[in-house]
Amino acid sequence: MKLVVVSAGLSVPSSTRLLADRLAAATAGRSAAEAEVDVEVVELRDLAVEIAHNFTNGFPGRKLAAALAAVTAADGLIVVTPVFSASYSGLFKSFFDVIDPDALAGKPVLIAATGGSARHSLVLEHALRPLFSYLRAVVVPTAVYAASEDWGAEGLPERIERAAAELATLMTGLSTPATPVDAKRAGQAGQAKKDAFTVVPFAEQLAALAAR
């Protein structure tokens, strides 16, 4: 199973990336033994210029295209942003502005954020959760916020574990082929994604118009 981590931290090292790595490790550790979890991290900082160019060019550059493909193909996502001006960062939002609007449909997503103080923690509920609901992702109930003070206080490890457990369960439940029929269907879905273009036969398009 493939777990993709999208981190919008800007500094190096970054507490956003630190939280992302903790969440990824906890999720990988939770997954059933038979399902090997392959973790890939997408650092948006490295893609900032290509994301801006995607807006002006209309198509992604090579590194960004690879990142978009990884996110689209993931069985589960962990997305982490620093809080900027009472919301997700512009870079974070821009990445999800250039991805195909259907790419996240039905995908389990764990949302997380970092900030200087706990006062911004509801950004997760008021900004991130609606964004991923719009993209028709399945957002896990526990969202994880880490203020600076949390790195030296109680509670954060427990929230990380709870959120990771929820994500691991959803990833298994939503994306592991349970029966041969499901496996076949999953294979077809994967194939369709790879081909990028699916065709509705033209006669059906014509007939749909005539029927109205």
Next chain:
Amino acid sequence: MQFGIFSVGDVTPDPTTGRTPTERERIKAMVAIAQKAEEVGLDVFATGEHHNPPFVPSSPTTMLGYIAARTEKLVLSTSTTLITTNDPVKIAEDFAMLQHLADGRVDLMMGRGNTGPVYPWFGQDIRQGINLAIENYALLRRLWREDVVDWEGKFRTALQGFTSTPRPLDDVPPFVWHGSIRSPEIAEQAAFYGDGFFHNNIFWPADHTRQMVELYRERYAHYGHGTPEQAIVGLGGQVFMRKNSQDAVREFRPYFDNAPVYGHGPSLEDFTEQTPLTVGTPEQVIEKTLKFREYAGDYQRQLFLLDHAGLPLKTVLEQLDLLGEEVVPVLRKEFAVGRPAEVPDAPTHESLLKAARAAQEGVNVA
């Protein structure tokens, strides 16, 4: 194989002088460019269609009719004709009229348009874009092929006992291309009817163009019009040339950096690397254009975008000289090498008329 140019018809300030041509100047420049295209031995001139500033070509058949009177051999086409927001009845009439005036030197390319407000301005709903393209084109085909049409559809008032006049020249409708950058539905539509498929091939990486063309070829064969290799494919391209590569880059850079579509975005170097844009010598243009065949297969029509982003008319005419004298003769020769005999040329009025007569004789003999 046909070579030509396609114009967007933008009125853009020349970034090196700050001067903006008047609409009259730009319209007359488009005519001069079309005439020059014929003079230097190109085959096709295509104009865009737009209904908002800073673009001038809102009335393509008016312009093409005028150019028809001033040229002898040039095929007049569009890039594109808005099949979504134009009334298909008016398209049928306008282009049949143009066929007669131009002695058959006419084809056209259907497109959906990329300017959202044009839909409401013409009383349509952009969410129906694909459906409008499908229904309107189905009606257009009937208007050109049936003398009396009874028709009822979703988007236009019904027709009872309607005859579109004039009838197409020699009862042969103009050949139709369908242009689309990223809608598989349009590649499917072109394949279904055995029409041509054109990919603008300018703003997107080659791999994307390849996928669209492959889909069209495969579906063309599926619908029994021939082998995938026999499907009718057209590609765009964008070039700026000087004898010396560095001169080309230096001269074109301010135009690129301020161009309406991609200006203030990627660097010229990145865009040249990632898209089919070539800025350099005629030899470099030849080299890159010949590579199009590697991802699109042997194809029928190559159109270049030359006159945009505020480039002065004089410069565009110099580009046409280079294209006609140094690039296209080599491309004609090189593209012919290894081209299988069963790959057809782009249909023309003459070839379609011949095919129609042959089919009619077949019926008579039977």
